[in-house]
Amino acid sequence: MGVEELVETPDGRVLHTMVAGEGPDLVVLEAGLGFGGHYWAPVHERLARRVRVVAYDRAGLGDSSPDPHPRDLDRLEADLGVLLDAYPHRRLVLVGHSWGGPVVRLAAARRLDSARPITGVVLVDASDEHAPGYFARQAALGDAVQAATLPTLARVGLMRALIAVAARGLEPVHRRGLLDSSTTVAAARAAVEENRHVRPGLRALLDRPLPLPDVPVTVISGRRHGRLDAGLRRQLNRAHAVTAERHGGRLVFAERSGHLIPLSEPELIAREVLAMVEPAPEPA
Template sequence: MLWLGASLALLLGLMLVGYIFEPVAEAADARAYPPPGQMVDVGGYRLHINCTGTGSPTVVIDAGWGDSSASWSWVQPKVAKSTRICTYDRAGMGWSEASPQPRTAREYANELHTLLAKANERGSFVLVGHSMGGYTVIVYAHDYPTEVAGLVLIDSQALPKSDVANSKPAPKPGGTSLPSLMARIGLVRLLADPLGSIQNLPAGDKQAYTASAVTPRGVQTFTDEGMGMSEGGTQARAVTTLGALPLIVLSRGKDQDADWAASQAGYLKLSTDSQQLFADHSGHRIMIEQPDAAVAAIVKMVEMVR
């Protein structure tokens, strides 16, 4: 039994060391990777928005589930050669502070609307949504139609097939999940290794992406976003038409099964002025795996609505 007590003491000691080390590491990362844009108060918490380039319409990008604005580092400078472009971090992701509100598409859209207004960014906007971000921009275009000139859906998450099956309301964030507890003792940071296409980001952006993703805030927000995704999908599914709003659906060419292909084609029904493009050499994260395809689709939309 002595070995059991010694093992437990060692484990508790390591957890204590990790608990002390984690905020020190977070502070070091904050110094090493300051926000490239501005922090804007949207009602008791601040969101990060980074706008570059000049011209109209302004492109606004909403990242996918768990992704930060750093994931668009290949795309933003190229689009900025043609027009103004803003990337931002949803509450709790990247450099943004956490929100007390449920993580759903409508809440994201409302927060983004407030953020753009307080950052003095004026429409009309071309909204770009990747993966789960597609839900947000669809709801935004529905709720604020006079502000939106066009929509680009980049391999957007499939809509739920039934409202009933996804009617459970999203919980308010701020709970403590097992992954976030692991992050508080530094275990997520210790084990972190950028997965998949994130490895293909520029070095500084990859490190900034990882630095925010491994924090307790980032890990908990990832969990909260996942728990709110069903309700967000139901909110987007309720938008049956956007009229004649120009719409481009950019879909991946690799690893696409029949259900995913059908969901991508289904988005074309949102508008009478829609078209589908393909990133033939890319998987889901087109903005990293085939960024030129994402740039081309966005710039094409900008030129269409000018």
């Protein structure tokens, strides 16, 4: 995944980044909750052939410093903003998967009047405030169970085994990088802290909808599901349709994927991103 670098935040922490590709256009990949940047490898490598691309480990994962402050949406967006300022660019596309979706939406909204606004936004099976399942009692119970058990699972190695199953399609070097960055006790604690703010963050987005710049927006929504999550999948598909419509964007279904589209259909994500930074071919 190219060159590994450390970017310093204003409060003295560092964020571990993976940078590849060349040119004036930049794509920044924002991961889902609890996943280090290495799981973007299939997307990262496709994009790096055409543009400069950055993935990174959020605070507490891999070589990124832990953050002693609450890891709410504002704090996550502030770290992302540090990266956007660290890498000069002409045009900029933000890609957010899962909980990374609200993070990039907030970043785009806060740069409406910037001298270097966002050029495009791609939301990949993003957490979405229009899905009522996030606010159900079962979701709160799941959060409590995760908070109580995740650090212990990391300590005894079970978290590594679980993520290894999800990441089995990655090349070995990237699978090791993902496991090493995302399955430590520190990473588990970081995931628990982020997850503590998911439902309040989505509720705030529902109460105060974010504006987005007048730029292309693509919402990619997974289609596949198991018997136990069919209802949530239908909710997410509907919620993604609402978000796409509200922002004048495109809704694209990942027909072969469930939630982990960066691993199962990386070519779809790369195609949508490149369409935002490369001119359309002239008609014959």
